Amino acid sequence: MANLSWITLKGELQGDISESCGTRNSIGNKSQTNHLNQIMIYGLEHETTRQQNVNHHELQIIKPVDRSSPLLNKAINDNETLECEISLYRTTPTGMQEIYYKIKLFKAHISNIKLIVPHNIIENGNEAQERVSFIYESISWEHCMASTSAYSLWSERTF
Numbered sequence: 001m002a003n004l005s006w007i008t009l010k011g012e013l014q015g016d017i018s019e020s021c022g023t024r025n026s027i028g029n030k031s032q033t034n035h036l037n038q039i040m041i042y043g044l045e046h047e048t049t050r051q052q053n054v055n056h057h058e059l060q061i062i063k064p065v066d067r068s069s070p071l072l073n074k075a076i077n078d079n080e081t082l083e084c085e086i087s088l089y090r091t092t093p094t095g096m097q098e099i100y101y102k103i104k105l106f107k108a109h110i111s112n113i114k115l116i117v118p119h120n121i122i123e124n125g126n127e128a129q130e131r132v133s134f135i136y137e138s139i140s141w142e143h144c145m146a147s148t149s150a151y152s153l154w155s156e157r158t159f
Helices: 024-028 068-078
Strands: 005-011 039-040 044-045 048-050 055-058 059-064 082-091 097-117 129-135 138-143 149-152
Touching: 005 068, 039 059, 048 068, 059 097, 068 097
Parallel strands: none
Antiparallel strands: 005 039, 005 082, 044 059, 048 055, 059 129, 082 097, 097 129, 097 138, 138 149
Protein backbone atom coordinates (compact mmCIF):
# COMPACT_ATOMS: atom_id res chain seq x y z
CA MET A 1 0.00 0.00 0.00
CA ALA A 2 1.29 3.48 -0.86
CA ASN A 3 2.34 5.78 1.95
CA LEU A 4 0.31 8.89 1.19
CA SER A 5 0.91 12.52 2.10
CA TRP A 6 -1.61 15.33 2.31
CA ILE A 7 -1.44 19.11 2.81
CA THR A 8 -3.96 21.51 4.30
CA LEU A 9 -3.62 25.17 3.24
CA LYS A 10 -5.30 28.15 4.85
CA GLY A 11 -4.86 31.54 3.20
CA GLU A 12 -5.04 34.91 4.90
CA LEU A 13 -7.30 36.16 2.09
CA GLN A 14 -8.95 33.07 0.56
CA GLY A 15 -9.48 30.99 3.69
CA ASP A 16 -9.43 27.19 3.34
CA ILE A 17 -7.71 26.64 -0.02
CA SER A 18 -7.71 22.87 0.47
CA GLU A 19 -11.49 22.66 0.99
CA SER A 20 -13.03 19.94 -1.24
CA CYS A 21 -9.68 19.18 -2.93
CA GLY A 22 -9.92 15.48 -2.12
CA THR A 23 -13.36 15.06 -3.70
CA ARG A 24 -14.18 13.13 -6.86
CA ASN A 25 -14.94 16.37 -8.73
CA SER A 26 -11.45 17.62 -7.85
CA ILE A 27 -9.19 14.56 -8.31
CA GLY A 28 -11.43 11.97 -9.95
CA ASN A 29 -11.08 8.33 -8.95
CA LYS A 30 -8.19 9.08 -6.54
CA SER A 31 -10.69 10.62 -4.11
CA GLN A 32 -10.53 9.35 -0.53
CA THR A 33 -13.38 10.00 1.89
CA ASN A 34 -11.04 10.55 4.87
CA HIS A 35 -9.20 13.36 3.05
CA LEU A 36 -11.93 15.36 1.31
CA ASN A 37 -10.58 18.71 2.56
CA GLN A 38 -6.90 18.06 1.91
CA ILE A 39 -4.63 18.26 -1.13
CA MET A 40 -2.99 15.01 -2.20
CA ILE A 41 0.82 15.13 -2.39
CA TYR A 42 2.65 12.86 -4.85
CA GLY A 43 6.09 13.95 -3.69
CA LEU A 44 7.79 16.36 -1.30
CA GLU A 45 11.31 17.78 -1.09
CA HIS A 46 12.82 20.07 1.52
CA GLU A 47 16.39 20.83 2.43
CA THR A 48 18.07 22.54 5.35
CA THR A 49 21.82 23.12 5.18
CA ARG A 50 24.43 24.69 7.40
CA GLN A 51 27.71 26.47 6.78
CA GLN A 52 27.94 29.20 9.40
CA ASN A 53 24.17 29.72 9.64
CA VAL A 54 21.27 27.37 9.20
CA ASN A 55 20.03 27.82 5.63
CA HIS A 56 16.45 26.97 4.85
CA HIS A 57 15.48 26.21 1.28
CA GLU A 58 12.07 26.10 -0.35
CA LEU A 59 9.76 23.26 0.53
CA GLN A 60 8.42 21.81 -2.71
CA ILE A 61 5.44 19.55 -3.27
CA ILE A 62 4.25 17.73 -6.37
CA LYS A 63 0.45 17.50 -6.56
CA PRO A 64 -2.25 16.73 -9.09
CA VAL A 65 -4.03 19.54 -10.89
CA ASP A 66 -7.11 19.90 -8.70
CA ARG A 67 -9.61 22.36 -7.26
CA SER A 68 -6.80 24.25 -5.49
CA SER A 69 -4.83 24.92 -8.70
CA PRO A 70 -6.52 28.24 -9.63
CA LEU A 71 -6.51 29.28 -5.95
CA LEU A 72 -2.77 28.62 -5.61
CA ASN A 73 -2.15 30.76 -8.69
CA LYS A 74 -4.22 33.53 -7.09
CA ALA A 75 -2.21 33.11 -3.87
CA ILE A 76 1.13 33.54 -5.66
CA ASN A 77 -0.27 36.50 -7.63
CA ASP A 78 -1.48 38.22 -4.44
CA ASN A 79 1.55 37.15 -2.33
CA GLU A 80 -0.96 35.67 0.11
CA THR A 81 0.27 34.54 3.52
CA LEU A 82 -0.48 30.85 4.13
CA GLU A 83 -0.50 28.40 7.00
CA CYS A 84 0.42 24.90 5.81
CA GLU A 85 0.16 21.54 7.54
CA ILE A 86 1.58 18.46 5.86
CA SER A 87 0.71 15.00 7.16
CA LEU A 88 2.74 11.92 6.19
CA TYR A 89 1.02 8.56 6.54
CA ARG A 90 2.34 5.03 6.81
CA THR A 91 0.79 1.59 6.95
CA THR A 92 0.44 -0.06 10.37
CA PRO A 93 1.04 -3.79 10.91
CA THR A 94 -2.76 -4.24 10.76
CA GLY A 95 -2.93 -2.58 7.34
CA MET A 96 -4.42 0.75 8.50
CA GLN A 97 -3.05 4.17 7.61
CA GLU A 98 -1.70 6.33 10.46
CA ILE A 99 -0.22 9.82 10.58
CA TYR A 100 3.34 9.42 11.73
CA TYR A 101 4.96 12.75 10.78
CA LYS A 102 3.78 16.37 10.47
CA ILE A 103 5.43 19.44 9.01
CA LYS A 104 3.94 22.88 9.62
CA LEU A 105 4.88 26.07 7.79
CA PHE A 106 4.04 29.39 9.41
CA LYS A 107 3.67 32.66 7.49
CA ALA A 108 4.40 30.84 4.25
CA HIS A 109 4.23 32.21 0.71
CA ILE A 110 4.26 30.45 -2.63
CA SER A 111 7.51 31.22 -4.46
CA ASN A 112 6.98 29.11 -7.59
CA ILE A 113 4.30 27.11 -9.36
CA LYS A 114 5.18 24.93 -12.34
CA LEU A 115 2.46 23.19 -14.35
CA ILE A 116 3.65 19.93 -15.92
CA VAL A 117 1.47 18.40 -18.63
CA PRO A 118 3.17 15.23 -19.91
CA HIS A 119 3.82 14.60 -23.58
CA ASN A 120 0.70 12.69 -24.63
CA ILE A 121 2.58 10.24 -26.88
CA ILE A 122 5.84 9.63 -25.02
CA GLU A 123 4.30 9.70 -21.53
CA ASN A 124 0.92 8.24 -22.42
CA GLY A 125 -1.19 7.65 -19.34
CA ASN A 126 0.53 10.21 -17.10
CA GLU A 127 -1.54 13.11 -15.82
CA ALA A 128 -1.04 16.83 -15.36
CA GLN A 129 0.78 17.78 -12.16
CA GLU A 130 2.03 20.90 -10.43
CA ARG A 131 5.22 21.61 -8.52
CA VAL A 132 4.51 24.18 -5.84
CA SER A 133 7.35 25.74 -3.82
CA PHE A 134 6.87 27.47 -0.47
CA ILE A 135 9.07 29.85 1.49
CA TYR A 136 8.18 30.47 5.12
CA GLU A 137 8.99 32.42 8.27
CA SER A 138 9.19 29.34 10.48
CA ILE A 139 8.78 25.58 10.32
CA SER A 140 8.05 22.79 12.78
CA TRP A 141 8.56 19.05 12.50
CA GLU A 142 6.80 16.46 14.64
CA HIS A 143 7.20 12.70 14.71
CA CYS A 144 3.75 11.88 16.06
CA MET A 145 4.44 8.25 16.96
CA ALA A 146 7.87 8.74 18.57
CA SER A 147 6.90 11.98 20.40
CA THR A 148 9.74 14.16 19.13
CA SER A 149 9.51 17.64 17.64
CA ALA A 150 11.58 20.65 16.62
CA TYR A 151 11.09 24.21 15.39
CA SER A 152 13.22 26.57 13.31
CA LEU A 153 13.13 30.13 11.99
CA TRP A 154 14.16 31.08 8.47
CA SER A 155 16.48 33.97 9.26
CA GLU A 156 20.01 35.18 8.66
CA ARG A 157 21.07 34.96 12.32
CA THR A 158 23.92 32.77 13.53
CA PHE A 159 23.15 30.41 16.40
